[in-house]
Amino acid sequence: MKKILSAMPLGVILLLLWGAVATAQPTTADPAERWEEVIRKFEARDAEQMPEPGQILFVGSSSIRFWDTERSFPEATIINRGFGGSQISDVNYFFDRVVAKYKPSIIVFYAGDNDIAQGESTDSVVSDFHQFWQTVRHKIPDCTVIYIPIKPSLSRWNLWPRMDATNGKIGQIASSQYNLRVADIVKPMLGSDGQPKPDLFARDGLHLSPKGYQIWTRVVSQLLKETTERMVVEAPEITRHGETASVSATVLVTDTPKNGPWQLDYRFDGQPWQTMQNGGTKRDWKFDYPGELDYGQHQLEIRLSPTTGSRRTITRSVKVIEE
Numbered sequence: 001m002k003k004i005l006s007a008m009p010l011g012v013i014l015l016l017l018w019g020a021v022a023t024a025q026p027t028t029a030d031p032a033e034r035w036e037e038v039i040r041k042f043e044a045r046d047a048e049q050m051p052e053p054g055q056i057l058f059v060g061s062s063s064i065r066f067w068d069t070e071r072s073f074p075e076a077t078i079i080n081r082g083f084g085g086s087q088i089s090d091v092n093y094f095f096d097r098v099v100a101k102y103k104p105s106i107i108v109f110y111a112g113d114n115d116i117a118q119g120e121s122t123d124s125v126v127s128d129f130h131q132f133w134q135t136v137r138h139k140i141p142d143c144t145v146i147y148i149p150i151k152p153s154l155s156r157w158n159l160w161p162r163m164d165a166t167n168g169k170i171g172q173i174a175s176s177q178y179n180l181r182v183a184d185i186v187k188p189m190l191g192s193d194g195q196p197k198p199d200l201f202a203r204d205g206l207h208l209s210p211k212g213y214q215i216w217t218r219v220v221s222q223l224l225k226e227t228t229e230r231m232v233v234e235a236p237e238i239t240r241h242g243e244t245a246s247v248s249a250t251v252l253v254t255d256t257p258k259n260g261p262w263q264l265d266y267r268f269d270g271q272p273w274q275t276m277q278n279g280g281t282k283r284d285w286k287f288d289y290p291g292e293l294d295y296g297q298h299q300l301e302i303r304l305s306p307t308t309g310s311r312r313t314i315t316r317s318v319k320v321i322e323e
Helices: 002-006 010-024 031-048 088-093 113-117 122-139 157-175 210-229
Strands: 056-060 078-082 106-110 144-147 180-182 238-240 247-253 263-268 284-289 296-305 312-322
Touching: 031 088, 088 122, 106 210, 113 122, 113 157, 122 144, 122 157, 144 210, 157 180, 247 263, 247 296, 263 284
Parallel strands: 056 078, 056 106, 106 144, 144 180, 238 312
Antiparallel strands: 238 247, 247 284, 263 296, 296 312
16 A cells, blocks of 8 residues: 555645545534434334334434444333434434424433534533533423433543533533433443543444443433432322312322422313422322312322422322212
């Protein structure tokens, strides 16, 4: 190869080198041009079978795309919408087409790696993520986001200080938000020497090996479990006091203490919202419904509004019984 190059004119060599660089880099910064074909493939898949609302959505860059989420999370219904090479701004641009349309209950998000690699500043990446988070809150207020921090990798280790700073700032946002959680994949990916563990990566030193995905799966699985369990509302059979009197019940809300104090509202069958009263602990809530409800099955909605973050509405089928 060296002999061939040496025989070529300098201008030809530079032209070839420029072509190689151009091939390795994105051909356009316009998301509409760069990713339209990929997004249309997602839409074609949805046209064949649209996922039911309320599932778990994995979205972001190639670390999401290459993740065998179906095998890693066999007990959950996962929608994988990773598109390799993407940045947070790309996810924002296509938000309605790759996020909002699915009305997910949980979003597992990984992006920002490519952003830093393409020269974005920490503040710029944090700003893009904040836009993503605010859009989730506005369009899918009942959704929880699990943020996977930018990973420490072999090939981009020189960029780690900026990546780590970005993770720290997003972690600060999450610390005050009710349904924004951080999956700590960084610590288990670093060895005792503080460097990335080589066996967690593919040959390129950037993408994860099966062992790397095992770590991510373990961390995210625990958060998915906690996120699901902490929002459980146990609504027992509801007592009706006489033929024309009110109905009452105690509702147990299972959640982490840091999200209180709560405000809880409730309603039956789409009627006006009523306010619940706390039963003396953070988890026991009582209500006395002033209206009349027939004996039998009804739809009870519980709206949980924490001190910080977005509210969440949970629906339960309950049975009204005689006292």
